[in-house]
Amino acid sequence: MTVLSLVIFLPLAAALALFLLRLGDRAAVWTWVAASAADLALVAGLWIGYDDPGVGYEENARWIPSVRAGYHLGVDGLSLPLLALTALLFLCCAVYSLKQARRTQRARTFAALFLFLETVSLGLFAALDLLLFFVFFDLSIVAMYFVIAGWGHGDRLRSALRFFLYTFFGSLALLLGFIGLYLGSSPKTFDMVELARNPPLAGSPGLADLVLLAIAVGLAVKTPTVPFHTWLPPAHTDAPAAGSAILAGVLLKMGTYGFVRIAMPMLPDAWRRYAWVIVIVGVVSVVYGALVALAQRNLKRLVAYTSVNHMGYIVLAVGAAGLAGDGAARRLAVTGAVTQMVSHGLLTGALFLLCGVLYDRTSSYDMDEYGGVAKAAPVFAGMLAVASFGSLGLPGLSGFIAEFQIFTGVIGAGTTGAAVAGGISVLGVLITAALFLRVLQRVLLGTPGTLTAEVTDAGRAERAAIVPLLALAVVIGIAPRFLLDLVEPVPSAVIALVAR
């Protein structure tokens, strides 16, 4: 057992310990914090110890040899930032839940479920075998279903069911696609590294298109892109704050990660043939997500729709990477996509936790009932302002670094169509800017609303949970080199694979 397996299964072991030791609710949440912190420290160790551009900390054990599926793990510049993001976000959610520990029902089960979800998420980003990837992909749905159904509010059962049905449909499409890749490869294997080296189905474009369709639909549901996004707003609105933060910060990344890790390198020809479709889906997601978000009164729903918009930039970038054109620009677009994954995780995670702070006081997300909150809750107001500005892409915060690279990459790809797509997408930034400024105006400034009196400032645990996320967003916004140095070998490799 190597250090990577330890990183993945440490949270699960902690979850089992919660039950075996019959810890009380408060002790359980503290254990959750301790386990997540230890895991984050381990991931930081992985980051520091990782140096060469290839696959690090590789581990390959036989699992189902008769179909050549293995327990194959490893990290590279694409997975390491996401592993770090996952570990950090889970720690922040644990810290955030400290305050709620007394009021959360069945807090021990809640903590155990999140620890299980952490194992699943870390495992997914480290998996180098399609079947193993799928195992974690599917389990993430099950765990999140129980989080929403058990600890959500509002119409939680219905939202949770819708979430399960949609994403499970996506996961089965994905499974069919994976089996297609397996059957098309020679020798037959589920190993991602081998599949990327020898792309399957190279000789039969019709089948490759079908497989790409299955995989793209599966990942698009998870991401989500228009028109598969309809599960997302209700799931987010009715999930508990920590659940929303993980859903947006980590689970959505599984979709976009899959595009870069699986769809692009393994089906390069089909990806190039349909790059246009992907670009268009990305642009539509960007504009549609932003416009619908603009129309929301419910703060949490608004943040959920901005997720559709932000994921749209990533889809746009990976689509543009398949277009013919300037290699450097396309590399930039993919770098931007990976940066956006991290940036969105940090900022939207923080935004959902902030929504949770409000809901905790007043049990309402309706923005019209607030106003003048800045006076009553200055720290909360400051954090909301930073997160909003980050999310709308203000320079100096991580969102800008990501979106700037994406737009430069897409527009610079060299074709007129790409330039038009990039141009339309810039509109998305404009609309998001407008809507976040309106949020700040309606919630923080102006005359006090009916619920403003009930809002108290963020407590210690809440600050401790949200400030690190925002601080990291600022660090990436000002000095992104440490992240970009790690990420940059990935786009070169991916673009080289797609261009085959």
Add this chain to the structure above:
Amino acid sequence: MRENPADLLPELCTLLGAVLGLLTGMFVPRQRQWAAVLVCALGVLAGLVSAAFAVPGPRVMTFDAFMLDPVTHVTRVTVLGSTLLVMALAFKPLRGHRRETEFHVLTVFTALGTVALGASSDLLVLVAAYLLASIPSYALAGFGKDAQGTEAALKYYLMGALFGLLMLTGVTLLYGLGRGTSYETLGRNLPDNTVVTVGAILLVAGLLFKAGGVPAHFWVPDVAEGASPVVAALVTTIPKIGAFAALFRLGAEVTPHSWALTLALVATATMTLGNLAAFGQDNVRRLLAYSTISQAGYLLVPVAMAGRTDLAEPALLYYIAAYALTNLGAFAVVVAVGRDRIGDYRGLAPRSPLLVLSLVICLLGLIGTPPTAVFVGKVLMLGAALDGHYTWLAVVAAVNTVASVFYYLRWIVPCFARADEGPVPSRPAAMVAYLATALTLVLGIGSGIALSLN
């Protein structure tokens, strides 16, 4: 010709156990019938052990009608293992019953018939095995002698008699056309025409009755609801194993005209109908019954692909073993809880968290969530369909799986609701549920080892 009785050691051990158990039961007082049950169980256990030792043996035909190959090995191990679980499940409810011995002996005879069904490669032996597997289970369905059980038994018997007759007609047709009853002769001699298809369909109809597939599925929900829960667990699990093995053998060794298409259509109808009918069920036993019908649909996919791809055989064998364990686990929870309405499960989670965890794992397992065993079975099944160039069948199976999520979740959700009073589960049945659940996880995670064995 090979006629070595040692080849049939598992069957002989089981038979001996049942006969000795019956004799013991005649001579011990009612309160000590556990001794007879013990004898039966020991016979099955001896059969299971000898079946496990026979696994590495060569692929041979014995007594001209009994095939020793991976299909037989898996059938033996799965049937005998499931039988032990069912007997453990039945032990407590039937303790001190005046016909306690008879129940267990009938169970063992059903199992014996099922093993023969899966192993025979001759039409006449197949018919005999069909009867041996069916008649004890009719008696078991009406074992309670109550109105519901009697109705269930009658329905079960009439359906069985009807489809048995169709099966005999099919056997006659194929015998006439192929000038023989052994699969080897049939595979060589059968012409490629529609009369063969008709004969094969009639023959398959009888096996579909045992497997609980459309259009021979009507008995499944009635027996599952009317008979005792233990019998429901038995008839929805054990006979199916042999039926699918027999169907697969027929497809692989005889391959009648347009086999794949016919079976693919039957599979589609079975999984779709089972799922649709399960939606509205409020009784968990009826719900599970329809779920077993939809599972039968998925199991028919590798049967349809028999001979078309190398994945079909591991897919079927793995899926059937995984299904048997998972289904038994879910029924064990029903036996443990002892209530039938979905609403009765309210508030179970705070009272017996482990039992609910088992239920959740089993039901999610039936959906095909990793890392349970059915997941690996489902991957292989979908792989077999795609590799056999039946992409549409794989898509239908996937869509049906998504639809099934709905009714399994309908059962899971109330368990977590708050309720002031709730059922108090019985411990022995709960232990069986834990065991079956743990085994599905072990089989799922250790699937590599299990698959490399055959």
